[in-house]
Amino acid sequence: MRTSIATVSLSGTLTEKLTAAARAGFDGVEIFENDLIGSPLTPEEIRDRAADLGLTIDLYQPMRDIEAVPEAEFARNLRRAAHKFRLMRRLGADTVLVCSSVSPHAVDDDALAAGQLRRLAALAQESGVRVAYEALAWGRHVSTYDHAWRIVEAADHPALGVCLDSFHILARGSDPTGIEAIPGDRIFFLQLADAPLMALDVLQWSRHYRCFPGQGDLDVAGLVRAAVRAGYDGPLSLEVFNDVFRQAEAGRTAVDAQRSLALLQESAGLTAPPAPVVPTGFAFAEIATADTARITPLLSALGFSRTARHSGKPVDLWEQGEARILLNTDTSGHKPDLSLTAVGLETPAPEAASARAESLLAPVLPRRRAPEDAPLDAVAAPDGTEFFFCATGRRGHADWTGDFAPAPQAPTPQAPAGIGVTRIDHVALTQPWHQFDEAVLFHRSVLGLHPHASVDLADPYGLLRSRAASNAEGTVRIALGVGASPTDDPARPQHIALVTDDLVAAVRGARAAGARLLPVPANYYDDLAACHTFAPGELETYRELGILYDRDEKGEFRHCYTLTTGRLFFELVERTGGYDGYGARNAPVRLAAQRA
Ligand SMILES: O=C(O)c1ccc(O)c(O)c1
Numbered sequence: 001m002r003t004s005i006a007t008v009s010l011s012g013t014l015t016e017k018l019t020a021a022a023r024a025g026f027d028g029v030e031i032f033e034n035d036l037i038g039s040p041l042t043p044e045e046i047r048d049r050a051a052d053l054g055l056t057i058d059l060y061q062p063m064r065d066i067e068a069v070p071e072a073e074f075a076r077n078l079r080r081a082a083h084k085f086r087l088m089r090r091l092g093a094d095t096v097l098v099c100s101s102v103s104p105h106a107v108d109d110d111a112l113a114a115g116q117l118r119r120l121a122a123l124a125q126e127s128g129v130r131v132a133y134e135a136l137a138w139g140r141h142v143s144t145y146d147h148a149w150r151i152v153e154a155a156d157h158p159a160l161g162v163c164l165d166s167f168h169i170l171a172r173g174s175d176p177t178g179i180e181a182i183p184g185d186r187i188f189f190l191q192l193a194d195a196p197l198m199a200l201d202v203l204q205w206s207r208h209y210r211c212f213p214g215q216g217d218l219d220v221a222g223l224v225r226a227a228v229r230a231g232y233d234g235p236l237s238l239e240v241f242n243d244v245f246r247q248a249e250a251g252r253t254a255v256d257a258q259r260s261l262a263l264l265q266e267s268a269g270l271t272a273p274p275a276p277v278v279p280t281g282f283a284f285a286e287i288a289t290a291d292t293a294r295i296t297p298l299l300s301a302l303g304f305s306r307t308a309r310h311s312g313k314p315v316d317l318w319e320q321g322e323a324r325i326l327l328n329t330d331t332s333g334h335k336p337d338l339s340l341t342a343v344g345l346e347t348p349a350p351e352a353a354s355a356r357a358e359s360l361l362a363p364v365l366p367r368r369r370a371p372e373d374a375p376l377d378a379v380a381a382p383d384g385t386e387f388f389f390c391a392t393g394r395r396g397h398a399d400w401t402g403d404f405a406p407a408p409q410a411p412t413p414q415a416p417a418g419i420g421v422t423r424i425d426h427v428a429l430t431q432p433w434h435q436f437d438e439a440v441l442f443h444r445s446v447l448g449l450h451p452h453a454s455v456d457l458a459d460p461y462g463l464l465r466s467r468a469a470s471n472a473e474g475t476v477r478i479a480l481g482v483g484a485s486p487t488d489d490p491a492r493p494q495h496i497a498l499v500t501d502d503l504v505a506a507v508r509g510a511r512a513a514g515a516r517l518l519p520v521p522a523n524y525y526d527d528l529a530a531c532h533t534f535a536p537g538e539l540e541t542y543r544e545l546g547i548l549y550d551r552d553e554k555g556e557f558r559h560c561y562t563l564t565t566g567r568l569f570f571e572l573v574e575r576t577g578g579y580d581g582y583g584a585r586n587a588p589v590r591l592a593a594q595r596a
C-alpha cells in the first residue's frame, strides 16, 4: 500500500521534514497546520517542493471544534473552513482532517453534529475537498470510531468519511474488528501509531508517547487487517507525536518509520518480505582496542585462551567453551577504545538473514573485507554495533573461523581448562538517547528477536531504561540500555555476560587468576538475608565473593561483575530452573558500585 507520514512525526523545518520523508521512500505526507503556518514558503511553493520530491500531500490537518455547536458559532466555523479549503487548493491537498470537538460549547446531539458536518462537506465539495472525521479519544461527546462513523453515516454526504487513527481506537480499548462493518470507500484516511501501555491521561499519552508501530504494545497490525478487510485502499500513514522524535535527526526517524511500516505490512499479511531468520546463539563478541595489554590479563583470568589469529588482520581469537571473543587492534573508524564493536550471531541461513535485513532498510555492510576473507554477511545496528550472520563450523557455509590460523601458543592438554565458562549469555549495548525505540524495532524486525518489557533502573546520577530482546530459547539475549537524558554520558560502559554452570567455582577460579571483581556493599547481603532463605553458608559465600542473587517463579540467578576497563566490563552469570531475567533488582547496587 502507499505510505505516508505526518509532518508532526519528524523534527526540523517543513522543508527538512519533506526531504527526510522523500529520501526514506514515503509516497506522501500529511501536512500539519503548524508546519505550514510556520513555513516561509507559500502554499504553492510547498506544493511544488513536495511534487519535486515525488511526494503527494495526502492530508491537511487538523480542523478542530467544528460540529455540534449553536448556529451562530457554526456559521463562524464555516467561514473558517472556507479559508482552509482555499488554502488546500493552493496546496494541492484534497483531504482535510476534522477532529471530533473538544469545545465546551459542543452539545451532545448526534443529529446536530451530522447536519453540520453535512453542510461542511457540501462546502468542501465545492472546493474539491473531502472531509475525514476523526474521533479523538478525548473528544467531548464523540470519542470512539464507531460513534464517529454513525454520525458520518447519518450525515450521508459523498464528501464526508471517517479518519481512523489506531492510537485513539486502541488506546481506549475499542474492538477494531468493528471497522470491517464500515464501507471501505467511506474510510477516507488511516492514521497509524503505536504506544507503550501506560496508565496515563489519554491526551498526555497521545501527545508525548506515541511511537511507530512495532515499538509499543498496541496491536496495530490487527487494526490494519480490519481496515483492509473493510476495503480501505488509501495510504498507511504514520501520525506519531513523540517528544524524542521531535528532537531526533529527521532522516533517521523517517527510515525507522519506513522500517516500521514494512514490518507492519508483513504482520498484517499484506506483504511477504524475506522471512525473519532467528539467530540460535552467539558466534563471538568483538572488542576493539589499540592496546591489547589493557584487556588480555582480564581475559586470561576469566579463563580464556588465545587460540588463533586472523590471517590478514590484527585480530586475535580468544576462546573458552563456546564463548569466543575477538580482540581487534584496528581501532580506525572512530571506534571508542576498548569497546564492544561487533557481535557474531549464529544464524541458520546467513544469506537469508542478510536479505531480510536489506528488505528492512538495515545498512548492510560489505560481505568481504579483504579478497582472501570468507564472505560474511553483516549489518550495522542503530548504535553502530556490527552484527555478523555466522555459520560457525557448518558445512556448506562460509566459515569465519577459516580466516584464523591457530596461535603458536594454542592450548595443549596441560593448559589451564578455563573457569567453566560455556558460552556468551548476553551482551548489553548502550544506545544513543534518541535511538532507543529505533534500536528496539531494529532488533525485533531485522534480527528476529523478541523484545521484552522495558524496566527502569536507578543509577545514582539518573534513571536508566533497559529493554532486552531475545530468541525463544534464551540462547541469544541482547540488553539494550539508555540513559535518562540526551546529555547522559554516551560512553556508558557496555558489557559481555558469560555463562557458567557453577558461578562460585568460576569466581574462585577467576579471583585466584587475578581477576578484580566489583565490590558489593555489605548492606546488600543484609537485605538479601531479609528477602530470601538460603542453605547454611550460601549467603556467606556470596558475601565473600561479591556474588549477587535473584530468584523468580522459575529459578535462580547468580551473577557478578568485573571492574570496568575502557568502555567495557564482563559479567559472569549462572541461571538455574529457567530464570529468564537479568537481575534487574540488583542493577541499582551494581550501578552504585560502579560509580563508587
Ligand atoms: O492531539 C491532537 O490534537 C490530535 C490532532 C490530530 C490528530 O489526528 C490526532 O490524532 C490528534
Ligand SMILES: [Mg+2]
Pocket: 134, 165, 191, 239
Ligand atoms: Mg490522528
